[in-house]
Amino acid sequence: MFRQDPLNTILALGSGFTPTAVRVTATLGLPDLVEQGHRTVSALAAETGTDEQSLGRVLHYVSLLGLFTETETPGTPGKVYDLTDVGRVLLSDHPGNLRRWLDYEDPSRPMEARFEPAVARLMDAVRTGLPVYEQAHGRPFWEDLEAHPDIERSFNTGIARIANRLVPELARLYDWASVGHVVDVGGGNGSLLLKLLTEYPSLRGTLLELESVVTEAKGTLAPVADRCDLVAGSFFDPMPTGGDVYLIANTLHNWSDRDAGRILGRCAEALAPGGRVVVVERLLDSGKDPVMASYADLLMLVLLGGRERSLADLRDLGSGVGLALTDTRKFELPGHWLVEFTREGNR
Numbered sequence: 001m002f003r004q005d006p007l008n009t010i011l012a013l014g015s016g017f018t019p020t021a022v023r024v025t026a027t028l029g030l031p032d033l034v035e036q037g038h039r040t041v042s043a044l045a046a047e048t049g050t051d052e053q054s055l056g057r058v059l060h061y062v063s064l065l066g067l068f069t070e071t072e073t074p075g076t077p078g079k080v081y082d083l084t085d086v087g088r089v090l091l092s093d094h095p096g097n098l099r100r101w102l103d104y105e106d107p108s109r110p111m112e113a114r115f116e117p118a119v120a121r122l123m124d125a126v127r128t129g130l131p132v133y134e135q136a137h138g139r140p141f142w143e144d145l146e147a148h149p150d151i152e153r154s155f156n157t158g159i160a161r162i163a164n165r166l167v168p169e170l171a172r173l174y175d176w177a178s179v180g181h182v183v184d185v186g187g188g189n190g191s192l193l194l195k196l197l198t199e200y201p202s203l204r205g206t207l208l209e210l211e212s213v214v215t216e217a218k219g220t221l222a223p224v225a226d227r228c229d230l231v232a233g234s235f236f237d238p239m240p241t242g243g244d245v246y247l248i249a250n251t252l253h254n255w256s257d258r259d260a261g262r263i264l265g266r267c268a269e270a271l272a273p274g275g276r277v278v279v280v281e282r283l284l285d286s287g288k289d290p291v292m293a294s295y296a297d298l299l300m301l302v303l304l305g306g307r308e309r310s311l312a313d314l315r316d317l318g319s320g321v322g323l324a325l326t327d328t329r330k331f332e333l334p335g336h337w338l339v340e341f342t343r344e345g346n347r
Contacts, residue, residue, distance in 0.1 A: 026102035031090040111154035118302045131305040156189045163192040171199045173329045183243035186251040190217035197224040239270040249280040254306045265321035277341040284310045
């Protein structure tokens with residue numbers, strides 16, 4: 001990324017200007033404009049209504065970060081910019097949707113904006129090992145969601161977006177045709193369960209979620225209402241019993257080891273004979289993008305006191321509540337895995 005001596009590399013990485021300049025680039029939509037042919041500072045300043053000299057200084061900096069190439073072209077006044085593969089990630093139509101995450105002015109990102117004051121308190125989290133979201137906003141994370149419906153909707157939309165990327169593979173990776181009844185534990189607004197039930201018409205489903213989320217999920221799951229029950233409750237309490245598979249997708253990482261073990265324990269209690277617990281999570285150090293897993297790990301620390309885990313971590317959690325790890329399958333989505341457990345002795 002930086003082609004300079006180590007001292008200056010650390011200065012750039014540690015400076016607040018690096019994330020800020022990248023966010024300015026995203027907010028102004030500079031990658032889209034360059035892609036459309038506005039490749040000079042003057043053209044980009046005219047399109048964005050910014051000061052030409054100041055914008056040029058930002059463009060130079062983010063080019064050194066690797067977002068653009070910066071060249072002098074004979075006959076063209078000033079420098080000319082082209083997108084790199086790194087810069088293309090900030091295009092509005094990129095499937096990763098990262099521009100929205102970094103855009104200061106996007107009104108649709110209240111949840112992401114809400115993270116930032118907690119992230120700024122990372123030092124406190126490192127000192128204590130505890131989440132710092134409450135310090136930043138006056139309430140723990142889940143209570144804050146309930147108090148701000150717009151933020152809660154943003155959060156659930158983000159969860160649904162991840163589910164939309166995972167579900168086609170999840171339907172392929174696992175033998176759902178052999179499952180009679182799946183319980184989606186903490187399944188958000190029901191998007192993932194809807195897709196599974198639509199793909200497998202003989203499958204029955206139960207969504208277990210908090211009451212406020214179940215109310216929203218009724219609309220999502222209306223097309224499969226004849227094969228789906230919605231249960232309002234906590235996954236720390238006894239769960240609906242008799243499911244063949246208890247599916248926990250992108251949920252355990254929200255919780256500490258103690259609480260994640262409690263969730264798995266409730267699943268183990270509720271399993272039908274021969275049943276399975278299926279966990280879908282990002283695993284640390286298991287994909288081609290370990291930086292993203294580590295980023296998510298720090299985010300879980302400051303927001304919730306949770307963590308991303310390795311396969312060995314999950315095996316240990318399962319073993320602590322009488323579950324044996326019996327299968328693992330890798331998603332194409334970087335870092336994500338399906339991990340299957342059965343009751344110990346039932347392998």
